[in-house]
Amino acid sequence: MEGLNRFWQASHSTMSPTVNSSRFHSTDRRPNRNSGRDLLKTTVVVGLPFFLVIHVLLLSGCSENALSSAADGREFPQKAIKVIVPFSAGGGSDTFARIIQQAIDEQELLPNPIVVINVPGAGGTIGSRRTKNARPDGYTIMQLHDGILTSKYSGIVHYGPEAFTPIAATGESIMIIGVGENSPYQSLQELMKDVADRPDEVVFASNIGAPSQYAGLMLEKTTPGARFRYSQTGDGAKRFAGLHGGHTDVSAFSLAEYIQFRPSGLKALALLGKSRHPEARDVPTALEQGFDVVSTNMIFWWAPIGTPPERIAVISEALERAMQSDQVRERLAQLKTDPVFLSGSELEEELKTRSELIASVSVRPTLELPDFPRWIAGAVAVFAVLALTFNTVGFGRSGDQSLPEPSNDSTRTDFVSWRNATLTLLTTVVYVIVLSMNAIGYIPCTLAFMIFVGLCLSPTTRRMLVMNGVLALILSVSLHLVFTRIFVIDLP
Amino acid sequence: MLDSLSNLFTLEALFLMFLGTSLGVVVGAIPGLTGAMLIALSLPLTFGMSGEMALVLLISMYVGTVSGGLVTATLLRIPGTPASMMTTLDGYPMAVEGKSGRALGLGVMASLVGGLVSWGFLVILSGPLATLSLQFGPFDFFALVMMALILIVSVSGESLINGLLSGALGLLAAMPGASAATGQPRWTLGFHELNDGLKLLPVLIGLFAVNQVLNEAWNLNRGQEASILRSNRISLSISDWFSNRVNLLRSSLLGTFIGILPGIGANIGSVVAYSVAKSQSSHPEKFGTGSEEGIIASEAANNATVGGALIPLIAMGIPGSVIDAILLGALVIHGLQPGPLLMEQNPEVVHIIMWTMLFSNLLMFGLMVFSIRWLAKLASLPKHLLIPTILTFCVIGSYALANRMFDVWVMLGFGLIGFFMERWRIPLAPFVIGFVLAPIGEEHLSEGLMQTNGDWSPLLTRPIAGTLTALSIALLFFTVFQHYRGRRVQAKGQDD
Numbered sequence: 006m007e008g009l010n011r012f013w014q015a016s017h018s019t020m021s022p023t024v025n026s027s028r029f030h031s032t033d034r035r036p037n038r039n040s041g042r043d044l045l046k047t048t049v050v051v052g053l054p055f056f057l058v059i060h061v062l063l064l065s066g067c068s069e070n071a072l073s074s075a076a077d078g079r080e081f082p083q084k085a086i087k088v089i090v091p092f093s094a095g096g097g098s099d100t101f102a103r104i105i106q107q108a109i110d111e112q113e114l115l116p117n118p119i120v121v122i123n124v125p126g127a128g129g130t131i132g133s134r135r136t137k138n139a140r141p142d143g144y145t146i147m148q149l150h151d152g153i154l155t156s157k158y159s160g161i162v163h164y165g166p167e168a169f170t171p172i173a174a175t176g177e178s179i180m181i182i183g184v185g186e187n188s189p190y191q192s193l194q195e196l197m198k199d200v201a202d203r204p205d206e207v208v209f210a211s212n213i214g215a216p217s218q219y220a221g222l223m224l225e226k227t228t229p230g231a232r233f234r235y236s237q238t239g240d241g242a243k244r245f246a247g248l249h250g251g252h253t254d255v256s257a258f259s260l261a262e263y264i265q266f267r268p269s270g271l272k273a274l275a276l277l278g279k280s281r282h283p284e285a286r287d288v289p290t291a292l293e294q295g296f297d298v299v300s301t302n303m304i305f306w307w308a309p310i311g312t313p314p315e316r317i318a319v320i321s322e323a324l325e326r327a328m329q330s331d332q333v334r335e336r337l338a339q340l341k342t343d344p345v346f347l348s349g350s351e352l353e354e355e356l357k358t359r360s361e362l363i364a365s366v367s368v369r370p371t372l373e374l375p376d377f378p379r380w381i382a383g384a385v386a387v388f389a390v391l392a393l394t395f396n397t398v399g400f401g402r403s404g405d406q407s408l409p410e411p412s413n414d415s416t417r418t419d420f421v422s423w424r425n426a427t428l429t430l431l432t433t434v435v436y437v438i439v440l441s442m443n444a445i446g447y448i449p450c451t452l453a454f455m456i457f458v459g460l461c462l463s464p465t466t467r468r469m470l471v472m473n474g475v476l477a478l479i480l481s482v483s484l485h486l487v488f489t490r491i492f493v494i495d496l497p
Numbered sequence: 498m499l500d501s502l503s504n505l506f507t508l509e510a511l512f513l514m515f516l517g518t519s520l521g522v523v524v525g526a527i528p529g530l531t532g533a534m535l536i537a538l539s540l541p542l543t544f545g546m547s548g549e550m551a552l553v554l555l556i557s558m559y560v561g562t563v564s565g566g567l568v569t570a571t572l573l574r575i576p577g578t579p580a581s582m583m584t585t586l587d588g589y590p591m592a593v594e595g596k597s598g599r600a601l602g603l604g605v606m607a608s609l610v611g612g613l614v615s616w617g618f619l620v621i622l623s624g625p626l627a628t629l630s631l632q633f634g635p636f637d638f639f640a641l642v643m644m645a646l647i648l649i650v651s652v653s654g655e656s657l658i659n660g661l662l663s664g665a666l667g668l669l670a671a672m673p674g675a676s677a678a679t680g681q682p683r684w685t686l687g688f689h690e691l692n693d694g695l696k697l698l699p700v701l702i703g704l705f706a707v708n709q710v711l712n713e714a715w716n717l718n719r720g721q722e723a724s725i726l727r728s729n730r731i732s733l734s735i736s737d738w739f740s741n742r743v744n745l746l747r748s749s750l751l752g753t754f755i756g757i758l759p760g761i762g763a764n765i766g767s768v769v770a771y772s773v774a775k776s777q778s779s780h781p782e783k784f785g786t787g788s789e790e791g792i793i794a795s796e797a798a799n800n801a802t803v804g805g806a807l808i809p810l811i812a813m814g815i816p817g818s819v820i821d822a823i824l825l826g827a828l829v830i831h832g833l834q835p836g837p838l839l840m841e842q843n844p845e846v847v848h849i850i851m852w853t854m855l856f857s858n859l860l861m862f863g864l865m866v867f868s869i870r871w872l873a874k875l876a877s878l879p880k881h882l883l884i885p886t887i888l889t890f891c892v893i894g895s896y897a898l899a900n901r902m903f904d905v906w907v908m909l910g911f912g913l914i915g916f917f918m919e920r921w922r923i924p925l926a927p928f929v930i931g932f933v934l935a936p937i938g939e940e941h942l943s944e945g946l947m948q949t950n951g952d953w954s955p956l957l958t959r960p961i962a963g964t965l966t967a968l969s970i971a972l973l974f975f976t977v978f979q980h981y982r983g984r985r986v987q988a989k990g991q992d993d
Contacts, residue, residue, distance in 0.1 A: 094537030095823030126693030388662035463881035
C-alpha cells in the first residue's frame with residue numbers, strides 16, 4: 006500500500022500531501038485510545054472521505070459534460086474505441102497498435118482516443134474470439150495479422166476472416182528464408198535441391214500453424230518431392246538461436262528479425278517479397294531465383310460482423326490518416342514494416358488472395374508425440390495411491406511449520422474460523438461476480454467489498470469502520486485511476 | 498565506459514532511476530502485480546523519451562521488481578513475484594519467530610550481491626557467454642528441466658511422497674491449453690478460455706496469496722498473529738557478508754548462468770540455487786523452517802538472473818526472459834538494433850544499460866535498507882485492513898494480466914485448492930515448480946523429438962544433455978538419501 010501511495014504521488018502530483026500522511030497514520034498506528042491527538046485525527050479521517058467523494062463526483066461530472074457536448078453532433082465515436090490486440094503488451098503487434106494509437110491521439114484524428122487492450126493467448130485466438138462476440142457497435146475492434154488465416158486453416162479455431170468485417174490493412178512486413186552463417190546452403194536452389202534429395206531430413210524451425218510454417222509449406226510446393234521436417238520452435242529469437250546453435254537447418258523470419266539477427270550470423274537465402282527491399286538490397290527474392298513464393302505478413306483491423314458501415318468508414322479514415330503521418334512512418338521504418346494501406350475493395354481482394362494462398366497448402370500432421378498429459382495423469386495417480394497407502398495425506402495438522410496448529414480445538418473456535426474464512430471467500434466471489442456483470446463501476450464495487458470484508462473480520466466499532474472506509478476509498482480510487490489513466494487497462 | 502557515466506548523472510536520469518527502482522520494488526512487493534506487467538504497461542509511456550532515458554527507467558524497474566518480491570514473501574508468506582517463491586519457505590518462518598528484520602536484511606544483502614555478480618559477468622563476459630548459451634539444444638534444455646524437477650524432492654518438506662504428489666499435480670495443472678507441439682487446444686473441458694491454459698500468475702497468487710488470506714481469516718480468532726508483530730530493525734553486520742560468502746557466490750553464479758539460458762528465467766534460478774545450497778549445507782534439516790542460508794540462496798539467485806538474462810539480449814539480440822523481450826521492443830522502438838553491432842554503433846547505449854543496472858542495484862539496496870523498518874510494520878497492519886487490501890490487489894492483478902475475468906476465477910479456485918492442499922499436508926512449492934517447468938520441458942522435448950523424428954537418444958549422447966541427465970540421477974539419489982538420513986537423525990533425536 007505504501008507502494009501504491011508512492012506510485013500515486015509520482016504520477017499524480019495533484020493530490021494533496023495531507024491525504025497521504027493521514028492515511029499512513031490511520032492504518033499504521035496501533036489503536037491508542039484516550040489521546041487528544043486521536044480526536045483531531047478522527048476528524049480528519051472522517052472528513053477526508055467526503056472531500057474525496059466530492060472530488061470524484063466533480064471529476065465524473067466534468068467528463069460527463071464533455072461527453073454530452075460531443076454527443077450533440079451524434080457523430081461516431083462518442084467514447085473511446087477499444088482495440089483488442091490479441092498478443093501480450095510489449096510484443097510486435099502491441100507496439101504497432103500503440104504507435105497508431107499515439108498518432109490518432111496526438112493528431113486528434115478521432116474525437117475520442119482509442120484504447121489498446123491486450124488479450125493474449127492461444128496464438129491470438131482468445132482475443133479474436135472475444136472480438137467476434139463483442140457488440141457490433143464500432144467501439145470494439147481488433148488488430149490481428151495473417152494469424153487470423155493460419156489459425157483457421159491449421160484447425161486451432163473454426164472461424165477466419167469471414168467471421169469479421171475487415172476495416173483496413175495497415176503495414177506489411179516481408180518474410181525471408183534464413184539459415185545459420187555456417188550453413189552449407191548458399192542459395193535457395195541449393196537448399197531446395199537438398200530438401201528434394203533428402204525428404205523429411207532438413208529441419209525447418211517454425212511456429213506450427215503460424216505464418217512461419219506456411220512459408221516453408223509454400224516453398225515445398227514449388228519443388229516436387231521436397232518435404233521439410235518441421236519442428237515447433239517458437240518465436241523469431243528462438244528460431245534464430247536454434248539455427249545458430251546448429252540444432253535446426255532453416256527457418257523463416259520477418260525482415261525486422263533478419264535485420265536484428267544479421268550481425269549475429271543470420272544468413273538470408275531469399276526474400277519472399279515481390280521485389281528486393283531497400284533495407285536488404287543484397288538479398289535476392291525467391292521469384293528471382295525461380296521459386297514462385299511470395300509471403301508477407303499484413304496487419305489487419307477487424308470489427309465484429311454487423312458493425313455499421315459508416316462507423317467502419319470513420320475508423321478506416323482515421324487509420325489511413327495516421328498511416329500517412331510522418332510520425333508513424335518514421336516509427337514503422339524502425340520496425341522495418343512497410344507503410345501499406347488498404348481498405349474497401351482493395352482490402353477484400355487482398356484478403357481473398359491470401360485466403361486462397363493459405364488454403365492451397367495443407368498442414369501435414371507432424372510427428373506423433375507421446376501423450377504427455379496421460380503420462381502425467383498416470384504419475385499423479387501413482388503418487389496419490391502411494392500417499393493414501395502410507396497415510397501421509399489427510400485432514401489434520403499441517404506439516405508446514407508456518408501453519409499454526411489448532412490449539413484447544415473447541416467447536417466454537419472452529420466455527421468462527423470456518424465462518425471467517427468462508428465469509429472472506431464468498432464475499433470475494435460475490436465481488437468478482439458483480440464486477441464481471443459490469444453493473445456498477447469499479448470504485449463503488451471495490452469500496453463496498455473492502456468495507457464488508459473488514460466488517461466481517463473485526464468487531465464493529467466506529468473507529469474501525471472509518472479506518473476501513475478511508476483505506477477502501479483511497480485504494481479503489483487510486484487503483485482505478487492508475488489502471489485506467491496511466492496503464493490503460495479496461496477495468497470492468 | 499566511464500565517459501557515459503556523465504549521461505547517467507543528469508537530473509532526469511537520476512530521477513527516472515529512482516522512480517523506476519522504487520516503483521519496481523513496490524510493484525514487486527504487491528502480490529498480483531508483476532514486473533513484466535509494470536514494464537510492458539510502462540513501455541508506451543517511454544515513447545516520448547530518448548532511447549537512453551527509456552532504458553534507464555525500464556531497467557531500474559526490472560531490478561526493482563525482482564528485489565521487491567522478497568518483502569511480502571517474508572512478511573506475509575505471499576511471494577510478490579514468482580521468483581521469490583523460494584524465499585517464502587524460510588523467510589516467513591523467520592518472521593514468525595520475530596526475526597523479520599533479520600530475514601529482510603539477509604534477503605536485501607543477497608539481492609545486492611546477486612545483482613553485482615551478474616553485473617560483473619554482463620560487463621566482462623557477455624559475448625562468449627551468449628555464444629555458449631546457444632549451444633544448448635532442445636534436449637539439453639529438457640535435461641536441465643528434468644534436473645530442476647528432481648529438485649522437487651528437496652523442497653518436499655517432511656513427506657517425500659506428498660512432495661512428489663504435489664509436483665505431479667503441478668505438472669497436471671499445466672496440461673490444459675494449447676499443446677506445446679502443435680498449438681492445438683487440449684483438455685479444455687469445452688471452455689474456450691482454457692485454450693490458453695492456466696496462467697502462472699493467477700495460479701501462483703491463488704495458491705499463496707488467496708490461500709494465505711484465507712489462513713489469516715481462519716486464524717483471526719485464534720490469536721496466532723502476535724509473534725510477527727514484534728517489529729525489529731534490520732540487523733546485518735559485516736561478518737554476515739563474509740560468513741555467507743560461499744553460498745552468496747555460488748547462488749549468484751547459478752542464478753547468472755541459468756538466467757543466460759533463454760526462456761528458463763528467474764523462477765528456476767532461485768529453485769536450483771536453493772536446492773544446491775541445501776545439499777551443500779551442514780544444516781540441511783533447517784531448510785524450510787527458517788534457514789538463513791535458504792533466504793540468501795533464493796534471493797541472490799533471483800537477482801542474479803536479471804544480469805544473466807540481459808547477456809544474450811545485449812550480445813545477440815535474443816531476449817532471455819519475458820521482461821527482456823519487452824526491453825528488446827523498447828530498443829527497437831527507439832531505433833536501436835540489439836545485437837553485436839549495438840556495442841559498435843551505439844556503445845553509449847550499452848554502457849547506459851550496464852551503469853543503470855549497477856546503480857539501480859545499489860539504489861535498491863539503499864532504499865530497502867532504509868525502508869525495512871517501515872516495511873516490517875506491514876505485517877502488523879490490522880488484519881481487517883490487510884485482508885481486503887490484498888484481495889483487491891489480487892483481483893485487479895489477475896484481471897489486468899489478460900483483461901479477462903477468467904483469470905480471476907482461476908485465482909480464486911487455486912486459492913481454495915491451496916487452502917485444502919495445506920490442510921491435507923501437501924506442500925505448495927513443488928506444485929508451483931511442476932507447474933512452471935511442465936510447459937518448458939514439454940516444449941523442448943517436443944521440439945527435440947520433432948527434430949530427430951522421434952529419437953530419444955540425444956538425451957544421453959549429446960554432451961550437455963548427457964551430463965545433465967547423469968547429474969539429475971545423482972542428485973535424485975543424493976537428495977533421497979539426505980532426506981531419509983535427516984529423518985533418521987530426527988527420529989534418533991526424539992528418542993534421546
